[in-house]
Amino acid sequence: MTEHTAPAAASPVPSRALRFAAIALCAVAVSGCSTVRGWFGNSEKADAKALSEPAKLTDITPSVTVTRLWRTSAGKGEGRLGVRQGPVVADGRVYVAAIKGGVRALDLQSGASIWRHESDLRLSGGPGVGDGLVVVGSLDGDVLALDAATGEQRWTAKVTNEVIAAPTIGQGLVLVRSNDGRVTAFDIASGERRWFWVRELPSLTVRGNDAPVLGPGFVFVGNDDGTLAALALADGRTLWEQAVAQPDGRTELERMADVDGTPVLDEAVLFASSYRHRTMALEGPSGRPLWVSEHGGSNRPALSPHRVVVTDANGTVWALDKFSGTAAWQQPALARRNLSAAVVQGDYAVVGDLDGYLHWLRLDDGEFAARERAGRDPIKGAPVVADGVLVVQTVDGDVSAWRLNQ
Template structure:
């Protein structure tokens, strides 16, 4: 079984240094946002919606209105259940096939990062930097974090892992909140992107992003198993060289495929701790992947698809330019990606043709997930949808 046994160790980083780095991260985000948006008069106009005669039927299997989510959120999948958290502190677990509520809880605070869940236990971090852990909706314990957190905690192997904006990682016992270890890569980048990072499990390895590097950690001790680069950032200053790994990564068998912000897309063989391939591409959203295809949008919302095994280009489309695309999801023989206007575009995975389009009630608040071929999406209006391609 791929469960993490419990063992403690220590690796403490100065709280002062973490606070300074968190402040720098926030400043960097403002600079980056200003550079990306430029001035209002010259901002590129979104491409108009294409005329479409659907050739694929996509239907809403179920939907449930829960509560608004205007920050960074995550859909946490375990078996046939999915957990989600709203900005006002609601945490729910839903049956992916019916949308029925399995359990519901309230953390009594606004949520800044969430949710992580293994089906039973769930964890979020509040806007006051408090980690809150629940057992089927009932609050178990709370712990104040030393800095800002916007990446959803990870719950796995009876542990809770928390990644700060400075990309430090802390581990706790899920049942009693006992602190286990902390890790931060020596000589890490002075700036970090104020957006969710990479933090996810692979068997008995914890994959974490540290700048443009993917580090495999032993989850029992926080020790390094491997450390791989997805490219060397280039630029005249630290902001231009900012290249954090963007979460969530796309798990495909023994590989995790991931984006390095404004730098590259690549796949890592986690079983051997080696880089399979990397391709240059600017962009800010996570990628989607299947056994045959990796899909991601660049900074102008041009979609590219690469072969999972080699990184060779399969197809590219530019008809969604500047529409604010979400992370895509490879949905069997289809690719699903949403835009800022709340449209979900469904493409053929074979050649990138648009085969369907549906309108949601808002833009997405989290990367879509797939459970038993049901696409689960959550919007900023607080609606969670279960969609089926017929």
Template sequence: MKMNYKAPLALGLLSLALVGCSNKAIKVAEQKPSPLPKISASSSLVAVANYSVAATNAVDPLRLQLGLAQGQVFAADPKGEVTAYQGKQRIWQSKISKAGISAGAVAGEGIVVVANKKGQLFALDQATGQTKWQNQLSSAVLAPSLIQAGRVITLANDGTVFAHDISTGQQIWTYNLPKVDFSMRGTAAPVAVDPRTVLVAWANSYVYVIDTVTGIPQLQRRVSINDGRSDIQRLNDIDGEPVVAGRYLISTSYQGQLTAMDLASQQVIWSEDASSLRSPVIFDNKVFVAQSSGQLTAYDITTGQQLWQNEQLLNRRLSNPAVLGNQLVVGDLDGVLHLVDPNSGNLIGRAKTSGEVRSLRSVDQQLYVSSQKGTYSIWQNR
């Protein structure tokens, strides 16, 4: 079972962590974030929309996000509501769970999907917000589902992968990942490889490629290694979603490596030591990683050669990086959105949202931001 314990991060995210099965409390030294560096801003962002929901727990790894479909956005509230907007106009609002929402929202094929810590999975009608179906899974859900090929693919916190029929909610198949006794609290969301297959990353440092229709695994491969002596030193989770780009599968892990695998040969092409709980991003044949220490690093996608490293944002609890236009963007613990030149790593601008940035997504030249304080915002280049 994936334990509900948060191990101490290298950047001093927590002042208190619970480790092992004894629930023994261990003090973790807090590391002071680097001050914001002075920059000569040449680029900036402008907010085009903001939506407010309840805040999440500051030490909870929830990564709630806006669901997007047909020009509408769907905002999941941790208190259990889902709201649909067309621009700034509210279309509908549905209270669906007294147990709150811990994962979502994702939208597609006519439905909006969210889930909660009780393991309840909900599918709502995109047009009306009415619940189309609901299912009880085996444990808490902490990452968004994937809607693909008429299926809703969900990874529960105990390592069970579920596939449900998108129309009826009928369970089509399950796939059980190996049990992990000790891990970071958090999971990577399922990722589409192609229209027929889905990739799931797990806390045992393996990735699994599964046939979406049948549930039959097509590949399993370890992509990270850790030789630490203690349980904490051996933590080697993959909590950030791997990225598929052509023949490449790029993954990061905590206290492990950034790894590039060839999907055709199923062989690791290169790996570089890098600790990250965030998903990498690929742009212009470069791989960008926000490391747990706050280092922002760029690598050549073909060779793994390090191209540059920015250390101006150390201990600022960076979000996953995203690409907007021809610029790199990363958020931090103070809600600052940093604009970075992807060719040099230089900071070239910044903007500010409210609360620690938990996730970034770039879709159709707009940046979708979610924060710990419950602020969803949409940005574009000025």
């Protein structure tokens, strides 16, 4: 077993809000009430409320037609747990899980049920699939491995904390990231633990994390302290570490720099994005930065041949040049709508929002091309695209598939 820990985060200092409050009280005492009357009147309150509410959707003129192929339910969804359950697609099948409802395999084109594995476990993050296995974790630290063809149980295991990320499967291992900063590697055939790696968590982090990503002999892990680590797949030792964003600031809130979205590996280049509005491209084997952009968020990036698309915490969608990191466009019209990670479908970037809407944006200029509603509940898990079909899951457990009509 290999264990690595990072230095503990610095102790927080008092918030600047205390100083602001003191200044405001001094202003009232010196100037008198008559000079400050109306500062927080109805118009100002209305403006403040408008700035905190999700942006209202405006009518668009669709330039592409989107058709819903099917819709079904995975079971009782995550609700407000913040575990970002999402589907996974492999070999023409969609695999989904729910807090209550077990695991289901569906046909990608029709949505027809292929098998269903009932379970009393509170299954949380979405399933992982690979090498004939479907693996999912639970809110109680259970790991359940099923036969991808039949849904029959292969093995079970246990980790030290809740699992809210989809497991990663490949090269003879199942890698499970638990919410205490630990990555555990299990033998793919037996479920026996091979190694674990630990990263100490900051005092305050964004709720949720995502799966590690595999490279040849590597596993890449985004961490809550803003770093990206490359581990040796054979034994879990750290090969390199790179800060995507520095957790600077006077308060714990200001220092939040989570790399929560799964890094994306494109040939030998790794792309990762941080809650601290930063996205980085790195050489996978060495960790050497290739470029850095001051735009990004805690969701995973999406790649097209020429673009890296990221969503930030403010609800802005950014398209970055894939080879330089330069911003090609931004789309701010979805401000404060709690966007999901983006995914690329054809010539469009697609994001989900807090009201269950899917938005298709043109990759060349960021203009809206289409909008459809997948359900009445938020979309927090990343949509996926396979064989030209987009599949998405809402927090209520609704699963639907969509195709572009060119």
